[in-house]
Amino acid sequence: MLSKIITYIIGLVWLVNGLYCKILNQVPRHQEIVTCILGESYRPLFIILIGCSEVAMFLWIVSRIKTRINAILQITIIATMNIMEFLIVPDLLLWGKYNSLFAFLFIVLIYVNEFHLRKEQNPVQHVF
Template sequence: MHRLLTYLIAMVWLANGLLCKLLALVPRHEAIVARILGPAHAGLLTRLIGLAEIGMAVWVISGVKRRWCAAAQIALILSMNALETWLAPDLLLWGRANAFFAGLFCLLLYYHTFGSARLSPR
């Protein structure tokens, strides 16, 4: 179960980074970046964010510094969703309810890394 959750978490980062941002299959992502960081370089910045998300997927799969990885993911998700909810709620898939799903994902990350620490290898 632990390994399956690891792969599912990595797939979330990979899908968002590769499909939504790098390949631009979900234009809404670039629109959010444009709203928050400005339209001048939104395309480039969106793709760079996508590369970073793919890097996060690799980090998750690697298992290196699992606790640091989970903490980084939780911090990124919470800060990213706070900015999006504040500055671009109309562009979010579920509007302001996105924060609820982001919170659930953060709880899953926390449980996967810290809550199940006694049950799985570090």
């Protein structure tokens, strides 16, 4: 039960960031980050593509299909994105360079949820 609740919380993080922050453009800081990393001419297309990808990640998370692959992909995306942002645009991050701490904690939550909590609840379901 705890794993299921954590799974939905993780999914909601992706949904809010994709739909609310990027697609609906309710957090302009995200637009600025994409502009600084990719350039102004690519921003409109990539902000929508990134937002749609995050919504797709939400759908994949709540579907509970191939959960291990999903968790590994989430961890990789979050780590990569946060390293880039830390190096290129730390001034645009919500908590500045401390953003990497929250990203690390989120990665730990994803890892523990998938590889420890789910394992304890359903040991047979952990087939790639």
